[in-house]
Amino acid sequence: MRADVHPFASAAPDDVEGLAQALRDRRIEAADIMAVIGKTEGNGAGNDFTRTMAAHAFTRLLAAHLAIPEQGVERQVMLSFSGGCEGVITPHYLVCTKTGVVARGESAGPKRLALAASRTRAFDPEETGTVAMARDTEAAVRRAISELHVPPDDVHLVHVKAALPMVAAGAATPPRCTMAYARAASALGVAAALGEIDGGALTDDVIGTRLELYSQVANVSAKPGLRVSEVLVFANSPHWDSSCRIHHTVMRDIIDIEPVRALLEAAGLSACGQLAPDQTRRIRAIFAKSDADPTHMIRGRRHTMWTDEDFSDMRYSRCVVGATLAALTGTTAVYVSTRAEHMGPSGGGPVAVIVNEK
Structure with missing residues (x-):
């Protein structure tokens, strides 16, 4: 494969x-x-x-x-x-x-990029952002990982297009039927599937509030009108053939560059200064989640991303993380998505890079 x-x-x-x-x-x-x-x-x-x-x-x-x-x-x-x-x-x-297909008895080689897709069942509006959504997302992620035959440690990115069902005309919108809750519940489902949190302890009250519970590899967006959440798992497997590998890290805030330097070094790219053009060309994709810290502080100093009424906090954080990653890698083709409920620590977010190994 x-x-x-x-x-x-x-x-x-x-x-x-x-x-x-x-x-x-x-x-x-x-x-x-x-x-x-x-x-x-x-x-x-x-x-x-x-x-x-x-x-x-x-x-x-x-x-x-x-x-x-x-x-x-x-x-x-x-x-x-x-x-x-x-x-x-x-x-x-x-x-x-x-x-292709994986041949029976195929010998294991170097770990290379592997992909598996899965879907949840259809959700009703009142299920959005609840434990029911988290549980079904967890099950979908587990099915994809099972298909790849890899341990959770080899999973480096779980991209989820989360369901956000339409509410019938004239009906009251359930309080959790929002993009924020859909992202939050889905991210916790990913975390539970990978053993990053205790899924058995999840309750509705945890979703969107206990931000110290998070996934290091979830990358979730919500799509209005979608009833079924879609999942794509990116992993490295010794049984797959690819010219690429995927690596991930977590930024603790939106200016946290040192983990990204370490990620690039682990991928065989220079960690000093901006990547040279020949190294930049090896990068196939960069994924990141970003968030303006809800405490209104970054490293002890106040920020105004949440209080500036002329510009959305989402647009600020995307701009900062996009520029930071572009400056380090030398490419502006950076997939930065906001917001990041339960995706990395509050105010930070996961980063994944797919690199051509050959």
């Missing part, structure tokens, strides 16, 4: 020409695509329609190449888009593919 992540720049939210050309050239086969994960240049809030534009464009492209109805595309391929390309962040997308 072989896993790959193919990066493409986008000139607009609905620009799919990079993938379209790769499909025409047969460099990528549509049937091998597991997910398209991208950053679009909207505001990242509930009214960010650039995500919908991107999803529609990729749906049309993939439906034509897969020869299936458009409504069937998202049942086969995860389409996950995060709005907000503040500062130097480049609008881009990543096409994740899986090809």
Whole structure:
């Protein structure tokens, strides 16, 4: 089995020409695509329609190449888009593919990138942000890990497009049916699946409040209107063939660069100064979660990200983390998603980097 992540720049939210050309050239086969994960240049809030534009464009492209109805595309391929390309962040997308089969009795080799997808059941609005959502997310993650036959320590990123069901017209919106609670419950489900927290101790009261409970590898966004949460697990496995490996770390706040330096060094890249261009070219993808610290402090000094009424705290934190990671790695193709409830310590967040080993 072989896993790959193919990066493409986008000139607009609905620009799919990079993938379209790769499909025409047969460099990528549509049937091998597991997910398209991208950053679009909207505001990242509930009214960010650039995500919908991107999803529609990729749906049309993939439906034509897969020869299936458009409504069937998202049942086969995860389409996950995060709005907000503040500062130097480049609008881009990543096409994740899986090809071949693992031969029976195949000998183990060096650990390489491995991918597995899973889904939860459909949620009702009143289940959003509750223990029920966390439990089902936990089960979905466990199914994906079981498919990969890897221990939790070899899992370095769990990307979740969390469900946020629509509420019927005229009905009262359940208090937990929000992006924040959907992200929080899903992240705790990831943490429980990987043994990062005691899943048996989860209650509704913990979700969104006990921020000292978190996952070091969860990367969760919530999509309004989605009833089924979609999960993509990135791991390293000795039974997979890939030119890539994935590595992860955790920033304790949004200016915490030393763990990222250590991550780059572990990936065989220079930890001193900005990466040289030949090393930057080895980076296939960078994922990060960011948050403006809710205490309004960073290392003992006050910040104004939560009190500036002209600019969203989400846009501030994306801008800072995007610039920090770009300065270290030399690439602005950084997938930074906010907010980060139960994803890394409060005010910080996980970082994962996929590096070409060859």
